[in-house]
Amino acid sequence: MLDRLMRDGLAGLFVLCLLTAPPALAQPAGQSTHTTTQAPENVILLIPDGFGPASATFARDYLRATSGRFELAFDSLHIGSTRTASSDSRITDSAAAGTALATGHKTYNGAISVDSTGRPVAHLVEAAEARGMTTGLVVTSRITHATPAVFSAHVRDRGEEDRIAVQQLDAGIEILMGGGLRHFLPDASGGQRTDGRNLVDEATEAGYHVVRSASALKQAPREGALLGLFADSHMAYEIDRAQTQQPRLATMTRHALDRLSGSENGFFLMVEGSRIDHAGHSNDAAAHLQDILAFEEAVTAALDYARSDGETLVLVLSDHETGGLSVGRNRDGEGIYEWHPAPLAKVTASQGAMVRSIMDGSEPERVLATSAGIDSLRAEETERLRAATGNPRALHAALSEIIGRRSLVGWTSLAHTAVDVSTYAYGPGWEAFIGSHENTYIAHALARLLDADLEALTPRSETTEIRSR
Ligand SMILES: [Zn+2]
Structure with missing residues (x-):
């Protein structure tokens, strides 16, 4: 009886809470007050690769202890979590996790925007291009690495980076920035391509302005397509970057936003703090921390843009946790x-x-x-x-x-872990991401907001190439 009374009492209290919940409960403090039912004109998807829930506490505590800042720039936008298992493992790799986020399909570890049978499936950048949006990818890994690859290529094995580079230049993407020069140059020109192709020359002929350093990026004309390749392999960890000629992630993000801001039909920009993950694999706490703070600066640039623009959805979500921090x-x-x-x-x-x-x-x-x-x-x-x-x-x-x-x-692992990762969102459409979801949900929700049909863009036969334009 007492049990029953308590149960009923608690249930009644719960209903009362729902009925009397102030609007502020349903809208995190960081959200803008403008109407949030509209679809976004632009989408900025920021992925801190390998950033788990403990990484957020870790970086925030560090800021509190050393800088007097009390919150990460995206803390107040925390609205949910994402489950990350792939089709063949409880612990995903970046390729399968990225494919889920980009295409809405669970697939096997190692797959680049192909489903679990190896069939190419359309990704969000293709959907955006098909709608006439301008698109960009900005990362600190090789641009041919798993996360940028799932938004720009379709191959059955993430190791096929020479093929990924070719597909990336064919995808109609206006801005590509990161490392990975070695997959764009032949042996003879200091690269690693064995087919003799010089993709830097091919990109230039196709109309890309190609830059290789922070100073060249600064001087680059603000219109037209841009290919920035700032390192042979991955770009440096933020903690080592001062010894290089490489731009900061936030600098690349601001530059991309500058170029994309005039887009007539809106834009889709993916920004990855790629090396947060690599520091996790190395169990390197200081490198993990500094790359998180560099990523946070890029998020701030995106939020500044979205706050003044009012038409831009900013979504921050990790693909999985790394290292068991x-x-x-x-x-x-x-x-x-x-x-x-x-x-x-x-x-x-x-x-x-x-x-x-x-x-x-x-x-x-x-x-x-x-x-x-x-x-x-x-x-x-x-x-x-x-x-x-x-x-x-x-x-x-x-x-x-x-x-x-x-x-x-x-640290408990040199690999990834299975833990759910956090979702943060700001701007028109943010409510679509509230709650705990499978990672595939993110692609479907973004496609819905962009009024795009990923299934319709996916060819029925795997011999048919996906054409974004
Ligand atoms: Zn990853």
Whole structure:
């Protein structure tokens, strides 16, 4: 009876809450007050690759401890979560996760916008191009890497990056920026293509303005198509970027928005903080952190644009979590109620850069002092570093543990994990993303908002090529 009373009482209370919920409950504080039932004119989809729920806490706590800022730029736009499993694994890779977000199809790990049978399926950039929208992809990985590839190509294996590059230039995309120059140049010109094609020359002939450095990007004319290839492979981690000629992710994003802003039929821009994921794979806390903050700056650029424009949907969502990041961990078998952001502020290089210095002959103790601000090592740590010398993987693990022990940041995997990832949205159509959804839902919801039909664009026979224009 008491049980029943409590149950009924709670149910009644729940109904009462629903009836009396103020509008503010249904609309996160960060949302604009203009009418939100309209369809967006433009879409900016920002993907922090490998950014899990713990990554948000991690970056926010760091800001609170070191800068006096209390929120990430997109915190107040948090409206839901995305489930990430692929068709053949509870733990997705970026190719299957990206294909789900771009096409609405669950597929196998490694697939680039083909379904689980290998059939090409239309993606959102094709849908946008078919509607006459202008499109752009801005990333910090190779532009031929999994996430940008699913928005620009169809291949059965993500490793086919030379083929992906060819398809990307045929896709009618107006702006392509990232790394990956090696897949656009033949051997003879310093690239890796074995078919002898020089896609940089082909792109120029097709009307792309091609740039390879931050200064060339700055000077580039603001109209026409743009191909920015700023590194042979991936662009640098943000923490190492000062040693390069590469632009910041936010600079590339602002440049893209500048070019896209005049689009007569609207635009679709995908921006990826690609290397948040790579730092997770390396269990490199400081590189993970700085790439998150660089991504946050790009989100701020997108939100600034959307707030002044009023017609732009900004959607921020990760494809999966990487590394099993934990803010708080055991030390010597003891659980500890602390984690310390401050030691990460002293780290000025990625673990990869530190490993390269050690492999090139620098003393590990010296590298840790100059690049991580760690002056004294415990005897076991010195011993572990000595034993790892000559073995990059073991050096990565040793450095990660040394830094993790001091900050009490932990990692449980060198791969991805299955945890749901967060969704953030702002602008016309944002309500469509409230709640917990399969990743495939995102593509369907975006297609609906753009009044596009992904199925109609998908050819019935796999021998038919998808034509976006
Ligand atoms: Zn990914």
